[in-house]
Amino acid sequence: MKIGILGAGQLGRMLGLAGYPLDFDFVFLDPATEACAAPLGDHIHADYQDEAALAEFCKRVDVATYEFENVPAKTAEFVAQRIPLLPAPVALTVGQDRLSEKTLFDQLKIAVPRYMPVATREALDFAVRNLGLPAVLKTRRLGYDGKGQAVLRAPEDLDAAWARLGGQPLILEAFVPFEREVSCIAVRGAGGEIRYYPLVENVHRDGILRTATPRRADPLQAQAEDYVRRVLEHLQYVGVLAFEFFVAGGQLLANEIAPRVHNSGHWSIEGAVCSQFENHLRAIAGLPLGSTALREPCVMVNFIGDAPPLAALAAIDGVHIHHYGKTPKPQRKVGHATVTAPDEAQLAQRLAQLQLLVAQSEN
Secondary structure (H helix, E strand, O other): OEEEEEOOOHHHHHHHHHHHHHOOEEEEEEOOOOOOOHHHOEEEEOOOOOHHHHHHHHHOOOEEEEOOOOOOHHHHHHHHOOOOEOOOHHHHHHHOOHHHHHHHHHHOOOOOOOEEEEOOHHHHHHHHHHHOOOEEEEEOOOOOOOOOEEEEOOOOHHHHHHHHHOOOOEEEEEOOOOOEEEEEEEEEOOOOOEEEOOOEEEEEEOOEEEEEEEOOOOOOHHHHHHHHHHHHHHHOOOEEEEEEEEEEOOEEEEEEEEOOOOHHHOOHHHHEOOOHHHHHHHHHHOOOOOOOOEOOOEEEEEEEOOOOOHHHHHOOOOEEEEEOOOOOOOOOEEEEEEEEOOOHHHHHHHHHHHHHHHHHHHO
8 A cells, every 4th residue: 555644753753653564555755855854765855735746646645644733725625536545524614724723623532722713912901901911922823832822921921922022823722730740642543443542640830741641540531531532423434643731720721632643652653562653554444453462661752853872872771862863953853762661760760860961961
């Protein structure tokens, strides 16, 4: 089977790596000259709205998917009219707009922080009067890794935030004094079967995910699975979806969905029986889904800006190294490592060694 992937970043790279043992071939379409997934297949170097390139892409593959949610909606529709595109374009439409997401969550009776759309400076003042401070002003589209948002703590913060973010559709969300940030990753097959990975506890710094730790028996697992199921079934979704939540007062509040494989699920390559990447490919190819069970305790640690020396990483037992082939750059995800261990005590020791190396590489 030939699989087309819109986008050729690190998620596409890991999809390719997961698909090679299954005898899948890949065609990537990405405007980047040095797309890091390109070595894993054929790379059509073109803009996402280049219809001639998209037509060529469709001719060369049996089924298509995407590795990030900012693929233009018109591109998705163009492809879906010619070949199967999974998940369907409606998932992109929802996932690209924070207001559309929140509206869907309300419709499905999924708890969310209070929010209001903001289109003008006056509307921002009105929203702040209704939601109060602190609050978070976000772009409705394109923001990621902490970009496209501003925390408003006092009235004096509004002018600066508007100067930076105004002039585009925005949403103001009430600030959530959360206890934890978690994500639930699930996969839905073509026949409707759903499998859930263990709930993952995430730690962010500067808006960027730093560590992701799957929990074998999190008390909120059942509630997370219920919320994810509502979205998957409503969208008639096929593939992997990640749902990010805040934990406040011991309950889940929906943050956002990512209609694709997700950074907080990278641990599954070594830590789960079947990784999120292989399960996504199985789903879109119409194959039976693999087990999402946790093999042993593990933690995923991102490499931000630069990676630690390879020899030092390799010297730590249980560390599984993933370089993305990216040029080091501040605030850029250039790789990750997942550390595994037979028990929590050994995991803590190995994780401490790994995090020391990561801290040194970032300084």
